[in-house]
Amino acid sequence: xxxxxxxxxxxxxxxxxxxxxxxxxxxxxxxxxxxxxxxxxxxxxxxxxxxxxxxxxxxxxxxxxxxxxxxxxxxxxxxxxxxxxxxxxxxxxxxxxxxxxxxxxxxxxxxxxxxxxxxxxxxxxxxxxxxxxxxxxxxxxxxxxxxxxxxxxxxxxxxxxxxxxxxxxxxxxxxxxxxxxxxxxxxxxxxxxxxxxxxxxxxxxxxxxxxxxxxxxxxxxxxxxxxxxxxxxxxxxxxxxxxxxx
Numbered sequence: 001x002x003x004x005x006x007x008x009x010x011x012x013x014x015x016x017x018x019x020x021x022x023x024x025x026x027x028x029x030x031x032x033x034x035x036x037x038x039x040x041x042x043x044x045x046x047x048x049x050x051x052x053x054x055x056x057x058x059x060x061x062x063x064x065x066x067x068x069x070x071x072x073x074x075x076x077x078x079x080x081x082x083x084x085x086x087x088x089x090x091x092x093x094x095x096x097x098x099x100x101x102x103x104x105x106x107x108x109x110x111x112x113x114x115x116x117x118x119x120x121x122x123x124x125x126x127x128x129x130x131x132x133x134x135x136x137x138x139x140x141x142x143x144x145x146x147x148x149x150x151x152x153x154x155x156x157x158x159x160x161x162x163x164x165x166x167x168x169x170x171x172x173x174x175x176x177x178x179x180x181x182x183x184x185x186x187x188x189x190x191x192x193x194x195x196x197x198x199x200x201x202x203x204x205x206x207x208x209x210x211x212x213x214x215x216x217x218x219x220x221x222x223x224x225x226x227x228x229x230x231x232x233x234x235x236x237x238x239x240x241x242x243x244x245x246x
Contacts, residue, residue: 018058019051022073026050029077035206046081053080099140099230101126102133107234116190117231137223140230178239185235193228196221 030046057076061069105125109117123133186197192214199205199213207225211218 016058018061018069018073019054022054022058022070023051025070025074026054026077029074030081032204033078033081041085045084049080049084050077053077056080095136095139098136099226102136102140102227103230103234103237106231107237110234119227134223137226137230138219140226181236181239182232185232188235189228189231193224193231196224197228200225 026047027050030043030050033046034041034043053076054073057069057073060076061072063069065072102122105122106117109121109125113121119133120130123130126133186194189197195214196210199210200207205213207221208218211221214221216224
């Protein structure tokens with residue numbers, strides 16, 4: 001066996017070892033995400049997508065970038081699962097369209113008033129009752145469930161290029177700036193929305209547990225969460241672009 005073949009065999013063996021050792025990480029992430037998803041999403045589908053993400057991580061990991069393999073792989077695994085969920089989106093296009101209408105109305109009201117848009121103002125702008133508006137938030141909660149997690153992953157992956165190119169450095173600066181804008185947008189949410197986001201993403205409570213903390217129903221927490229993520233989308237529209245699918 002020549003030198004190149006020997007190196008390839010050793011490299012492949014190392015990749016297989018990484019996959020074997022970190023396979024439990026895939027299941028842990030999958031079942032953690034399952035707590036946030038409708039019952040028609042299957043854990044096996046997430047695990048399959050996550051294993052592909054883990055395999056790609058084992059092949060692309062570069063220890064010189066500074067991140068541990070588990071951290072790097074966790075981001076790749078979660079990203080692969082989110083991609084799978086987006087590909088098999090269970091949410092009707094009409095729900096996406098109505099969610100975009102809500103975000104647009106919020107943005108216009110907040111631009112005009114210079115403060116947070118209130119429920120009743122958004123409903124009035126959309127020429128609907130408050131109950132109809134809350135139903136849109138409820139319906140949108142499924143398609144919005146990963147909004148913050150998707151946004152938070154921007155810029156977290158170690159740079160794939162190691163040539164120190166100007167474009168690579170610029171991309172990193174852009175991602176850092178976006179993460180700063182996201183943090184500012186979250187900090188600027190109304191108090192209850194900010195609390196729901198913190199309990200859901202930082203404390204990792206589920207919607208039922210958050211409802212117990214706030215003294216409201218689980219469905220109301222869904223509405224608050226959906227409204228918070230739509231508000232963030234509206235405030236980050238310049239970063240996301242008008243063509244972003246909601």
